[in-house]
Amino acid sequence: xxxxxxxxxxxxxxxxxxxxxxxxxxxxxxxxxxxxxxxxxxxxxxxxxxxxxxxxxxxxxxxxxxxxxxxxxxxxxxxxxxxxxxxxxxxxxxxxxxxxxxxxxxxxxxxxxxxxxxxxxxxxxxxxxxxxxxxxxxxxxxxxxxxxxxxxxxxxxxxxxxxxxxxxxxxxxxxxxxxxxxxxxxxxxxxxxxxxxxxxxxxxxxxxxxxxxxxxxxxxxxxxxxxxxxxxxxxxxxxxxxxxxxxxxxxxxxxxxxxxxxxxxxxxxxxxxxxxxxxxxxxxxxxxxxxxxxxxxxxxxxxxxxxxxxxxxxxxxxxxxxxxxxxxxxxxxxxxxxxxxxxxxxxxxxxxxxxxxxxxxxxxxxxxxxxxxxxxxxxxxxxxxxxxxxxxxxxxxxxxxxxxxxxxxxxxxxxxxxxxxxxxxxxxxxxxxxxxxxxxxxxxxxxxxxxxxxxxxxxxxxxxxxxx
Numbered sequence: 456x457x458x459x460x461x462x463x464x465x466x467x468x469x470x471x472x473x474x475x476x477x478x479x480x481x482x483x484x485x486x487x488x489x490x491x492x493x494x495x496x497x498x499x500x501x502x503x504x505x506x507x508x509x510x511x512x513x514x515x516x517x518x519x520x521x522x523x524x525x526x527x528x529x530x531x532x533x534x535x536x537x538x539x540x541x542x543x544x545x546x547x548x549x550x551x552x553x554x555x556x557x558x559x560x561x562x563x564x565x566x567x568x569x570x571x572x573x574x575x576x577x578x579x580x581x582x583x584x585x586x587x588x589x590x591x592x593x594x595x596x597x598x599x600x601x602x603x604x605x606x607x608x609x610x611x612x613x614x615x616x617x618x619x620x621x622x623x624x625x626x627x628x629x630x631x632x633x634x635x636x637x638x639x640x641x642x643x644x645x646x647x648x649x650x651x652x653x654x655x656x657x658x659x660x661x662x663x664x665x666x667x668x669x670x671x672x673x674x675x676x677x678x679x680x681x682x683x684x685x686x687x688x689x690x691x692x693x694x695x696x697x698x699x700x701x702x703x704x705x706x707x708x709x710x711x712x713x714x715x716x717x718x719x720x721x722x723x724x725x726x727x728x729x730x731x732x733x734x735x736x737x738x739x740x741x742x743x744x745x746x747x748x749x750x751x752x753x754x755x756x757x758x759x760x761x762x763x764x765x766x767x768x769x770x771x772x773x774x775x776x777x778x779x780x781x782x783x784x785x786x787x788x789x790x791x792x793x794x795x796x797x798x799x800x801x802x803x804x805x806x807x808x809x810x811x812x813x814x815x816x817x818x819x820x821x822x823x824x825x826x827x828x829x830x831x832x833x834x835x836x837x838x839x840x841x842x843x844x845x846x847x848x849x850x851x852x853x854x855x856x857x858x859x860x861x862x863x864x865x866x867x868x869x870x871x872x873x874x875x876x877x878x879x880x881x882x883x884x885x886x887x888x889x890x891x892x893x894x895x896x897x898x899x900x901x902x903x904x905x906x907x908x909x910x911x912x913x914x915x916x917x918x919x920x921x922x923x
Contacts, residue, residue: 461492470507516861522879522893523863525672525706525736525834529884534789538741538782546582546781547772555781558788565791566746569712570721570730578722579755580748581773582734582784586705587625588775589731589747593701594629594663596729596749599756600699601663617657618666619649620868621673623705626666635663642871647671647826648678651686658690664699664728669707669720673867674827674878675810675834677707680720680727687726699728699754706832708732709739713800714807715831728754734787737803737832739794739883744783802883806833810881813890822901826876833881838874846904848877849912851897854904858896 470489489495489507499507518528541555549556563580572578583589594616602609615636618626622639630637638657640649648671658665665687667680680702687698702708702720709732711718721727727750734744749755760771794802810829814837818825822843829835838848852864867874881890 473506517859519884519889520859521861522881522885523861525733525880525882526742527735527739527884528882530739530741530786530790531793534740534786534793537789538786541782541785542780544781546779546784547774547777552781555785559784562746562784562787562791563748566732566748567722570708570748572722572748572750574751577751578748579752580746582787583731583745583747583774584776584779585735585743585745586623586703586731586733587628587745589733589745590623590625590701590703591629591632591775592747592773593729593731593749594626594633594635595759596755597664597699597701598633598635599759600754601661603756605660612661614663615657615659615661616663616666617654619654619668619671619678621648621671622666622668623672623703626703636661638662641869642867645826647674647867647871648676649683651679651683654683655686655690658687658696658698660696662696662698664701667700667702667720669702669704669711670832670834672706674836674876675829675832675880676827677711677715677718677720677831681718681724684724684726698726700724700726702727702730704730705733705745706736706834709734709737709799710803710807710832713796713803722750734783737806737882738787739790739799739802740783740786742783744787803833806881806883806885809833809885809887809890810835810879812887813879813881813894816894817897820898820901822905829879829881834878836876836878838876845907845909847910847912848875850904850907850910851877851900853912854900855896860893860896 470491489499518524521528544552544555546552546555546559559582562582563578564575566580567575567578581592583592597616598614601614605612613634613636615638616626616630617638618640620639620641627637629635640653640657642648643650648668654665665683667683668678669680670677680700684700687700691697704711704720707720708730711720721730729747729749731745731747732738734740734746735742738744738746755773760773762771807829810833814825814828814835817823817837822839823837824840826836826838827834839846848864852862855862862877862879864875864877866872867876
């Protein structure tokens, strides 16, 4: 979560209340103009409080037009009803809510089967608040396994984790919070993610693992997990170092099994020790739910598992937080039950078709060059062609925002800081019709952008809407 600070003096204002907010008496809700940055002295009628919050939230962007986020922005009404019915259930209290706990267990079993675990009954897994927590848990397991194998050298030796520079920021947080050196493979040329051989060359006796990303947030491309495992096999033959792989399948973990079933990335690869995914991304559930699975109990050290006597029950837990609602887990089970393999395949294929079709039409405009085409994750990145000098991607992002479209523009990391791109994330609910409207708005902007004397966005940090 973002860090916030208290208000400055000039922010200590009050909120205005419309007389019509009163239930029967038009001025009944106006007994006090509530402050914005301290608790009001007296309560408000529920209708007044609702309307005040509702009106302010109207200024947020329309989530359905947000082409920056990977997070699910539409679910069926029945899923919403289930979530409402379960929002008061504490997910951690498995003794009081045993059926909710059973649905969580079933989801783990379904994912173990989906990700081709050699022995699904041996898999250990849990739900999380999202992929960020799941990645933290997976990283902790990698570090603890390494520390146990190197008890004679640790804590003197400093552990490291190898990854591409394109990883989601949660991996940088993990390394910072748990005092692990982050060794990152930079981008080179037209390779915008990890290179397997370069990753293997960064490994040494202090490497706790290598992270492979099944679906980079920068451009939607899959990292070559099988080639990564092969490179680490070669490293083990040469040096004896047996380094595990964690697959961050935040998005691709719920796309590849249905659309790319022959792609080797999951537990079919013996070196893959753990996998995470976001149920609230292409798992098609509202935020926030994620999943973390370990190949077997050896991959998740027992000393990390807490057995808590909570409200009369003995409960094994592995989490960074404790209390959270069961609604999202129930919604995940509903979606698994509702769609099945064929349903997920149809939904993800439709989303990929929208992405590839829109990418082709954007390329046909002539002003843009595609970096990816949406044929892995339903996500594609594009930039302006070399002959476009009147505007840049930040101008495009800013102008599209005027029409309600949230399209991130951002600069790539080392060694491609010279490359600035736009990225479009296609999700379930972003239909062909919405894609047509988006293309029409983009096309309508181009003549005016082409007439600019030069790019107008001087502060690129302010111009970008990519912060994740």
